[in-house]
Amino acid sequence: MGQVIIGVDPHKRSATIEVIDQRERVLDKGRFGTDSDGYQDMLAAGRKHGDRIWAVEGCSGIGRHVAQRLVADGETVLDVPAKLSARARVFSTGQGRKTDPVDAHSVAVVALRTPDLRQVTVDDTTVALRLLVDRRDQLGRARTEIVSRLHHLLLELIPGGAKKFLSAQQARALLNTVRPRDVVGKTRRWLAAELIHELVTIDKKIKIANAELTELVASTGSELQKLHGIGPSGAARLIGDIGDVSRFTSRGHFASWNGTAPIDASSGDQNRHRLSRAGNRRINRVLHIMAVVQLRNDTEGRRYYRRKLAEGKTTMEAMRALKRRLSDVVYRQMTADAKQLRTGPGGQAGATLQSSAADPNPKVDTSEKSLPGPAEDQLRAPLLTAS
DSSP states (O other), X not given: OOOEEEEEEEOSSEEEEEEEOTTOOEEEEEEEESSHHHHHHHXXXXXXXXXXEEEEEOTTTTTHHHXXXXXXXXXXXXXXXXXXXXXXXXHHXXXXXXXXXXXXXXXXXXXXXXXXXXXXXXXXXXXHHHHHHHHHHHHHHHHHHHHHHHHHHHHHHSTTOOOSSOOHHHHHHHHTTOOOOSHHHHHHHHHHHHHHHHHHHHHHHHHXXXXXXXXXXXXXXXXXXXXXXXXXXXXXXXXXXXXXXXXXXXXXXXHHHHTOSOXXXXXXXXXXXXXXXXXXXXXXXXXXXXXXXXHHTTSHHHHHHHHHHHTTOOHHHHHHHHHHHHHHHHHHHHHHHHHHHHHOTTSSOOOOOOOOOSSOSOOOOTTTSOOTTTTOOOXXXXXXXXX
């Protein structure tokens, strides 16, 4: 018998599988629970077929728990993006009707007909980085919410309120100057004191999270933090979401994936480009923060931005061009880091990080490729500056 593909449509508590051969003939199918007994039954059903490959939908999302258990049991698992399986479902049925058996069949067909799907590997350092940086981002959002609520209360207690960037110590000093006598004022002061206590606690958690990120990023051997505007959180996000940078064939490919490559919006004699809303928005945010930090300091990034303004570009267009250029800088640094990690400091082959990227190997069509302009290599001076 030839090789078979086992398509898996995963859910939290169940998984539906369908086994097909190289001619897309259905050999077996079934629905199993994802508890210990159900998983063992599914594994046994799959192992009835000798030469097999498991294809799991969404291995970076809902399918992660099933995919990782299969990999741990020595199975070969491919990650099938939900977009591709959805397209296969429409092409197969001619409609968008969605059932678990139909989804499992679509996943199997995509795995059979699509080359270069990402093979799932055991979770490694990149996954730990992604977990930690997600936690750090959650803490940052919680701190912003607390400070916002604190500002609202201080505005009611103190004429003019407090300054925009407020620390817990500064807020406590301001609150100590207020002694309301009415019930409403006392309640506001008590609530403000509670928020300050929460702010102190979350600041400690953020400090610990930053230290953990710094240590883990350093263990990967990456030098991303040497780039001006990239801190431990940004470096962790880049490494965690991108994983193996070699999956991008070029810097333009990388720029299209992160949404910094402009999109052609020309019409007739009018030649213009517009901002891309596609791509990984978390990586795009890291590049945006990097650009803002470079603009605040005397860097080559700020000089590049000013040259774009002098050429007649608007501030938004100049910022987009800068982010596109910084995308190239990050790509070059990560490529250099990966090369150093493969060869080692003595020129010998070393360990490499397996790709656990949040997205599969991206495909770029002609409408998504980066356009001329910001992607040029010729720099008057190196954009990379040490912070």
